[in-house]
Structures are given as structure tokens and as C-alpha cells.
Amino acid sequence: MGLWKRVRKLMEKPEPVKPEKTPMSLQPGDVCEVSLMTYEIIGRTEWKARSTIWLTLRDGARIQYLQVEKREQWNYNLYEAIDGRLDAVDEVPSEIELDGVWYYMEDQYNGLVQVQGQTPFGVPGEQYVWEYQSDNRKRLRIEWQDGRFQLYEGESVIPADVRVIRQS
Template sequence: MSLFRRVKNLFAKPEPPQAEKSPLLLGPGDVVEVSLVTYQVTGRTRNAQRNAVLLTLQDGRDVRYLHIEERERITYALYSPIDGRLDSFDEVPTTIELEDTNYYLEEQYNGEVRVLGKTPFGLDGEQYVWQYQSDDRKLLRIEWQDGRFMLYEGEAVIAADVKILHGA
């Protein structure tokens, strides 16, 4: 390297570090690590009114769902789908018992969602959500859209356990 190039490098501005991709902007093709397990993001359901997304994650054959919501801070919850059925949209209970665990309704809301990639509901539309929590901090999530229910069971994840490894 020539002397002129060395002097030039001393006065050159360093490249600014790349800003980390916001978790709310993740979508199909991205790779995330949640609690030391690496997942490919295959789908995304976004509720812009709540500033929240539900990411469909895949690790081999295992499919999980990461709910991310930004309020005062960003919160995370990791869910697995469960088998179950409810009879009516109008009769979702405030308390549900599953395998000797009682879940209590924490929050119920609805809003317009946009979907991208592989998601439980394939089309954009109005979605209703019920979020429950048990006494031992387990989470239950019920979604209703287009006449169909989806049920998920999961747990809260601390922000330090979520890492964005690769953005598309």
C-alpha cells in the first residue's frame, strides 16, 4: 500500500454501522434465533392498528409462531398451534381450562390484518383475537377470521433471547 493511500485512509470517514432490522419488519426469507433455536420466517400477519406482527417460523418440520408487539417496549411471545375447537365466535369464554391449567382472558381485540407468505389465514381481512394467561404465566391465543378458529399455546420470551440473524 502506498504512503498516499495510508494517509488518505487516516482522514477517511469510517462507514456507519448498519442499523439492525426492526423485528416488526421481519418477513418471509428472514432468519431469527429464538431461545437458541434458529428459525426461517415463512409468513407474516401484520396488524398495523396495534403495531404488532405474528411471524410463522419454521425449523425443519417444526412450525411455531412468534408474536411481536411494540408498546412502551417490544414484547415477544412464542406459540405452538394446538388442536381445539370453539363452537361460536360470539361465545368465546373468559376462562378456559386446558390440561388442568386455567387460562384467564387478558385482552380481546380485532383489526384489519395483512398477510404475507405462509400463514394460518391465507387472506387479508378482519381478525378477532383473544389473549389469555394462566397463573403460572403460560399464554393462550385464539384467533378468528373468515369463520375459522386457530388456537395457540405458548410463553413470553425475553428480548435478549430473540436475535435477527439474517434479513432478506
């Protein structure tokens, strides 16, 4: 290598450091692994005020949802949509019995959401969420936006079971 090439290399700016891959930075088109299953992310709903995202995952024809919450630790819950109906947003109960399992309200919040890609509610806006947990650690989630309810059933996932594979 010649002297001028060495001098030029010393003067060049170093490559910028790539940001760390975290579940909170996942976008539609990225790929992640949850409990040894590989999913393509096709949608993202974000509550900036809560440091929470709701990812729509696809594995073939199967659609699931991963809730990622950054608190003291990473919290993950994996859900599937279920059939169900509630009549009014002001009549959501604090306890719900579903297929012989009792769910108890754990958290209730609302806020403005931003959406990208294919999500249960395809438009940004005000969204209300009720989260429940049963005695056997099963989870239930109810969402309401623009006069429509969506129900999900799922379970907690340990942080070691969630891995970012490819990020755009």
C-alpha cells in the same frame, strides 16, 4: 491516488445508511433466533393499528409462531398450534380450562390484517384475537377469521432471547 480520483471521491454521495435490523421489520425468507433455536420466517401477519406482528417460524418440519409487539418495550410470545374447537365467535369465554390449567382473558381485539407468505389464515381481512394467561405464566391465544378458529399455546420470551440473524 491521483488528484482527479480524490476530487471525484469528495463529490460522490455517501452510501445510504442501512436501516436497523429489528424484529418488526422481519419478512418471509429472513432468519431469526429465539431462545437459542434458529428459525426461518415463512409467513407474516401484521396489525398496523396495534404495532403487532405474528411471524410463522419453521425449524425443519416444526412450525411455531412468534408474536412481536412494540409497546413501551418489546414483548415476545412464542406459540405452537394446538387442536381445539369453539362453536361461535360470540361465545368465546373469559376463562378457559385446558388440560387442568386455567387461562384468564388478558386482551381481546380485532382489526384488519395484512399477510405475506405462509400464515394460518392465508388471506388479508378482519381478524379477531383473544389472548389469555395462566397463573403459571403460560399463554393461550385464539384467533377467528372467515368463520374459522385457530388455537395456540405458548409462553413469554424475554427480549434478550430474540435475535435477528439475517434480513433480506
